[in-house]
Amino acid sequence: MYWFVGQKSKINQNYILILASYYFYSCWDWRFLFLLVFSTLLDYFSAIQIEKSDTPQRKKLWLWLCISINLGFLGIFKYYNFFVESFAELFTAIGFKVSPLLLDVILPVGISFYTFHGLSYIIDIYYGRIKSEKNFVDYSLFVSYFPLLVAGPIERATHLLPQLKKRRKFDFEKAKEGVYQILWGLVKKVVIADTCAVYANGIFENYNSMNSLSLMLGAIYFAFQIYGDFSGYSDIALGTSKLFGIDLLKNFNFPYFSRDIAEFWRRWHISLSSWFRDYLYIPLGGSKGSKLFQIRNVMIIFLVSGFWHGANWTFIAWGLINALYFIPLMVLNRNRSNMDSFKLALNFDSLRILINIILTFAITCVAWIFFRSKTIQDAFAYISRMFTEGHFTEQYFKIERYTTELWSLLLIFVLVEWNCRTKIEPISGKYSWVKMSFCLAAILALGVFSDYKEFIYFQF
Incomplete structure (x- = not known):
């Protein structure tokens, strides 16, 4: 269909891919298509509003509104029960009996991946790295493109969107x-x-x-x-x-x-590691400032990376252990010593x-x-x-x-x-x-x- 029916124009190719993507996701649970569509609409219109804003305050308002809603949905589906149960265990440990109200919801497959797709796009718009995408079909395909929808890699709008905006020719x-x-x-x-x-x-x-x-x-x-x-x-x-x-x-x-472990993290799940580097580590100050300041940033990155993987203390511990592996290399300025082949x-x-x-x-x-x-x-x-x-x-x-x-x-x-x-x-x-x-x-x-x-x- 893609190469014989859709070959004549980029529009046909993108329509075929977006229909295939929504069908692909609906095969797991069609009800969560509404969440995917809502996330797409939110990021699409927020980006346009950020670009149209005539004051820095208004731009920042739309940015944080979009980020808050995206992370809010992620928090409800993925982390709500974890936080409620953890607080209940804490209160029980100090002598207060608590009966937590838990949500009986299924975690939407791939929610962390397509949420991060949208967030990278919004943040790039805010900092003026790219222009907002006016074609809703092209943007929807960027978010829902089925090969990467449920488990990545986490794509950037600067890399994928330009490819979706032009007709693809078959290359054997x-x-x-x-x-x-x-x-x-x-x-x-x-x-x-x-x-x-x-x-x-x-x-x-x-x-x-x-x-x-x-x-x-x-x-x-x-x-x-x-x-x-x-x-x-x-x-x-x-x-x-x-x-x-x-x-x-x-x-x-x-x-x-x-x-060494620094090289490992340059080679493992590269799209996530680079996402945290560009959208969290560098905004926090990166490698600038004192060693104590750098250690703080590294700890934040690894703990957030662990927490991204799942709502369980085991993932946070995994992130902490990797931070403890990494910090000595950074303190000794050896975290970039194995860059060569x-x-x-x-x-x-x-x-x-x-x-x-x-x-x-x-x-x-x-x-x-x-x-x-x-x-x-x-x-x-x-x-x-x-x-x-x-x-x-x-x-x-x-x-x-x-x-x-x-x-x-x-x-x-x-x-x-x-x-x-x-x-x-x-x-x-x-x-x-x-x-x-x-x-x-x-x-x-x-x-x-x-x-x-x-x-x-x-x-x-």
């Missing part, structure tokens, strides 16, 4: 890249993430009966699960978008090959790089334990048992796959990712059809029979 090479990227994303999600999920879920749900080795493996399995799950979705989204002739922002850049060779420098990568991955896995655990108490109990239980024998589960085979699979995956750090996509290039055949075989052999099908980031 870009479409081929898109197919490769979709297929590799499916390998990450269906083969790696869903396979690891079987083990990670089993270990985290029964950590009290697991030995030290199994608990360490559980943290590693979850690290690969969340990476394969989220970066796999991003690859599918970017690849799908290329089939429509549209480029989305890159969201992952081989984060587990980072040499690198190659390994048979020398001491390469050994040092390899050790730094392993250590960074290890502390990242410890932080992921808090992200995955149901409560902070569970996370501390998990870590305590991991370091004190003292047995390092292999434990098996009553499932169809075993630890040795899974480790072999993960080793192959890491080698492929390492080899393809500088390439567009692992499947592309010489012998691409052979590689595609292996990928399809892996998806069919390992993914179709997996018990785990959900995307982790749909809940955020």
